[in-house]
Amino acid sequence: MIDTTTLTTVLRRAARRVRGTPEATGRRAPTGATVPMLGLRAGSRERLQAMMQASLANGHVVRFELPWITAHMITHPDQIEEVLISRHREFDKKxxxxxxxxxxxxxxxxxxxxxxxxxxxxxxxxxxxxxxxxxxxxxxxxxxxxxxxxxxxxxxxxxxxxxxxxxxxxxxxxxxxxxxxxxxxxxxxxxxxxxxxxxxxxxxxxxxxxxxxxxxxxxxxxxxxxxxxxxxxxxxxxxxxxxxxxxxxxxxxxxxxxxxxxxxxxxxxxxxxxxxxxxxxxxxxxxxxxxxxxxxxxxxxxxxxxxxxxxxxxxxxxxxxxxxxxxxxxxxxxxxxxxxxxxxxxxxxxxxxxxxWIVGRSTIHELELGGYTIPARSLLFVVPYITHRHPDFWRDPEGFDPDRFAPERKGEMLHKHQYFxxxxxxxxxxxxxxxxxxxxxxxxxxxxxxxxxxxxxxxxxxxxxxxxxxxxxxxxxxxxx
Ligand code: HEM
Known part of the structure; x- marks a missing residue:
């Protein structure tokens, strides 16, 4: 029987092979599991798990085609910094x-x-x-x-x-x-x-x-x-x-x-x-x-x-x-x-x-983010819950370890915006x-x-x-x- 960690690793490697380099521009982001997501009860724990799986399997920019709008989930600190700080004027709360x-x-x-x-x-x-x-x-x-x-x-x-x-x-x-x-x-x-x-x-x-x-x-x-x-x-x-x-x-x-x-x-x-x-x-x-x-x-x-x-x-x-x-x-x-x-x-x-656990923004115009094209007036969300537990950024991400915030372990945090x-x-x-x-x-x-x-x-x-x-x-x- 294959455990979930192994399955996750296999899925992520496969996704990277399919996607090629993330720097390529003018491309649509890989699509996450929109259909199963929508089938899940809003507010259910399974939604959190489905979003994590979508990020692990597809990378840090994932597209969801929702019935009313295209949405992108952004989980990498570099793009989080762009959305919230350096390019914040390109987004609003509509x-x-x-x-x-x-x-x-x-x-x-x-x-x-x-x-x-x-x-x-x-x-x-x-x-x-x-x-x-x-x-x-x-x-x-x-x-x-x-x-x-x-x-x-x-x-x-x-x-x-x-x-x-x-x-x-x-x-x-x-x-x-x-x-x-x-x-x-x-x-x-x-x-x-x-x-x-x-x-x-x-x-x-x-x-x-x-x-x-x-x-x-x-x-x-x-x-x-x-x-x-x-x-x-x-x-x-x-x-x-x-x-x-x-x-x-x-x-x-x-x-x-x-x-x-x-x-x-x-x-x-x-x-x-x-x-x-x-x-x-x-x-x-x-x-x-x-x-x-x-x-x-x-x-x-x-x-x-x-x-x-x-x-x-x-x-x-x-x-x-x-x-x-x-x-x-x-x-x-x-x-x-x-x-x-x-x-x-x-x-x-x-x-x-x-x-x-989730913060939503609307794109004011079409833009490039993380190597992908994001349409104008689409939904974009950054998700502290996912980035805070992502194995790309945290050692033992699910473990309760208050000392990871001790000054002597500051070096473990590789990205300024992996915690927000x-x-x-x-x-x-x-x-x-x-x-x-x-x-x-x-x-x-x-x-x-x-x-x-x-x-x-x-x-x-x-x-x-x-x-x-x-x-x-x-x-x-x-x-x-
Ligand atoms: C642990 C507790 C808290 C957390 C995790 C939290 C988190 C957040 C986050 C993530 C936002 C940004 C939302 C967005 O832009 O979409 C926000 C905005 C805001 N929070 Fe908090 N908050 C907390 C406590 C408080 C407290 C104690 C107050 C007031 C006494 C407060 C008042 C506000 C206000 C007014 C905004 C809007 C700020 C603006 O857009 O200028 N929050 N909060």
Missing amino acids: TRGYDKLREFLGHGLLTSDGDFWLRQRRIAQPAFHKKRVDGFVGQMAQATDDMLDRWDRELSVTHERDVASEMMRLTLRIAALTLLSSDTESNGSSIAEPIGRAVTTLVHEANHRINELVTLPDHWPTRRNRERKVAMDTLDGTVLGIIEARRRALGRGEAAVHEDLLQMFLEATDADTGARMNDQQLRDEIMTMFLAGHETTANALTWALYLLGKSPHVARALRDEARTVLGDRAPTAEDVGKLELSRRVVSEALRLYPPV PFIAGPRMCIGAQFAMHESILALSQITRRFRVSLVPGQIIEPEPMITLRPAHGVRVALDRW
């Missing part, structure tokens, strides 16, 4: 995926392009400068300790938790506290659950709309449409409520109290016209930050805890680091740089399970540093107090939707050390 996201997020920082995007990015950028993010550490750490205190109090009732929903609750609270000066928890009650449900509904709905050929009109009274409306009303209600409360505070002359992202958006004026953002723009920006600012980080933390559950020796080393660096005091901004193992664990979790969980270039995640601070601290604080073991018998598998979530959550047992 993709089906972003069209569907716009139906929920409107035209915020994540979903807009061109001059409008640049203007909004400049307004938001100061809220994410290192000094500002350092200033959030106190609130991040306090919110995490509040969660751990709750876990501790409830140990007599249960040792089991679904860390996927716990991390959503934590990161939602941190994003709302730091960026919008608003608390999603007060007096023991939390609005995290309805928001979590709404976000899950919309992630599934957006994914469904991207993958289905026909979307029924929003006003048709289908079950999906009813659920989508409830989810949208929940999120809109929350976001508009936060904006309204701030406007009322402004009216009472309390504006100086807050110097957060919401305030920056409220005060921003157009350099040419002097106009402020209208209500719709404000809603779209705050909704974008509210969602982009918590869902991804929650997934990163969940996957990191899953990996630690499978590697108790790393969890113990992390506990030791936390106790040495932090002792039993509250973390400060200076500690973040000292929690080296925690940073490596987060980096490795982001390699194996990048929350934004936050992508790179002008559209790089504005919250990358925020997310790293938050995750490094939370992981350290959790392992300082608790041993986290995976509850046996559960199926834990990634669900490649818009983000990479665990399909059925991740149930863990908690014990004080």
